[in-house]
Amino acid sequence: MSTFMLDGLNQFGLPAKYGIVGFIAGILGAFLAQILNVHQGDVSSYLVTMIATGVGGAIGGWIRQRRGMTS
Known part of the structure; x- marks a missing residue:
């Protein structure tokens, strides 16, 4: 599979891409915890959880970017 559904986020850079993915994961996690x-x-x-997962994703993206990874 050469294309990934989140390739459109590549234009924002890895920290932003991973931050958005982390924030979405935080939303889903909070939703599932409530259910x-x-x-x-x-x-x-729940808001703190979503922000923390977004910041964690951005830090992970920054680390990957510093290592020279592109996606």
Whole structure:
């Protein structure tokens, strides 16, 4: 498979691409936690989770970019 569904994000650079993917993963994780009753937190705890996964993804993308990786 030569194309990946997130190749459109490559124009923003790896840190932004991985940050967006991390933020989306945080949204899905918070949604699943609410559905499965794993965590009964308020909105702010879910917001912190989404921001943390986005920042973590951006840091991961920055590290990959510093190592010379392109995707």
